[in-house]
Amino acid sequence: MSGTFTKSMARNIFYGGSVFFALLFLALSFDTMKELPKRDNRANLTEAVINGKKLWEVNNCIGCHSLLGEGAYFAPELGNVYPRRGPEFIKAWIQAQPTGAPGRRQMPNFGFTDKELDDLVEFLKYSSEINTANWPPNIEG
């Protein structure tokens, strides 16, 4: 860095550049908000889905599983578990936990009611219908 490039020039570029790119980011985010209704499956946000999402959250499912690739990587991706396994399998599986198989990863039993199981499945169905640009690459998640 030569003597002609001073600290105050660097500071001005910092403020100018940061503000410019922050505004650009806001503009892109604004456009995203306009585009989302076409992609995010909001038409299917029923009471059951909303309750299912809450159950997903208060049981910290994201602490082991991923959803649309985000979360923990200890247990399978669930963004596409609905088409992978189907509703009946999912419910039966959740109820059968923990397997107790020695040495295997264990999932707790959360003691869900039948309605709660239905709501969770509805949430997973809704999640699987979000337009994720063809991710994941295959049904295994």
Place this chain on the structure above:
Amino acid sequence: MQYKSQAVAKPYFIAAIALFTGQILFGLIMGLQYVIGDFLFPYIPFNVARMVHTNLLIVWLLFGFMGAAYYMIPEECETELFSPKLALAMFWIFLVAGALTIVGYLTVPYATLAKLTGNDILATMGREFLEQPLLTKIGIVVVALAFLFNLTMTMLKGRKTSISLVLMLGLWGLAIFFLFSFYNPHNLVLDKFFWWWVVHLWVEGVWELILGALLAFVLIKVTGVDREVIEKWLYVIITLTLITGIIGTGHHYFWIGTPEYWQWWGSIFSALEPIPFFAMTVFAFNMVNRRRRDHPNKAATLWALGTGVMSFLGAGVWGFLHTLAPVNYYTHGTQVTAAHGHMAFYGAYAMVVLCIISYAMPILRGRAANSNKAQVMEMWSFWLMTVAMVFITLFLTAAGILQVWLQRFSDTPISFMAAQDQISLFYWMREWAGVMFLVGLLVYIASFFVKGETKAAA
């Protein structure tokens, strides 16, 4: 110590190291659960261990940042802290709130904790890294505001340097972006979109300002290079950080329901994100080479150089590895992500906090630097932890590549759990590298108790 009130930093640093130790212990538990699935089940299920591991990381880094700010701002501003009492009160509030939260995670089922702490009033829990109960989140905001008030008042009555300005900008940004953690829409895509405004704009945005300021401060102190030069570098680095990192948020918007143009914006800008980290490495080495004094604290200099290199490798190189959309299509949400996360957090944030602790702690204890014996021990811990982290990252990367191959790339993909079984060897090796990290951490802690001849602080 130039100003009496800098002493409030000490409890913050001690708490940071204690919580860091907790983080590593829970990391080892999780690492073992990866290969012995039912280890400690049902007492500590994986999700609980992970919550403790990641939340302790965040909290100890926040303790570190706060301690650093309380130490640096009086010295930079050449005035006593506005209110040392407030700083100490906030320390205890934050520590107790943090401890209660962790105890809550470990003793009560998460759903019960949610019910007990008002999640029905405003649902914010159960999202990765933002698992804290509503009360804890509010506590974090209160502590952050009191902390920022205290420091801003200190700055207003004193000298205003670029380093303190950048530090305060980063800390204000940290508090402001945390507010998005209170926004949890029912719409999953919106939820994820704004969740990243906390997570990404923290670690690949405003936290880097804090990182830059801490590093610049230590470099001025240990090298004696002219402030004008160092602060100019600081501005250049954080400019590069924000012009790449803000739009770089787009690399999280590839596959979560957001428009596909983010694949272009995200790929291009985040491909540039290694540049500021590279600049930081060059900066650290350049300043140390041009040093005008030989500061007796060699360990702090080592951490300063180390954080430059390791943040470049962890955040820069390992980030680039999977940031291009066509690559990320296969690696998204695999052990490749975990590999990057580990080295990036260690290299950029853990190491810079350990760097400022290494510089400030001896002075807070009344000496310019620790004894040679203590420093040698600290440098051993540097190498043990850093090499261990390199191995953790390499093993997780190998696991991730195999996972992608078996589960995602193959013509005959196998299921998640079948793939996990195939790669367990790498999880075992990661666990042993984790044990090495713990040994390094224990050596680090022990180095604080090593006596020997020291010089009094200037």
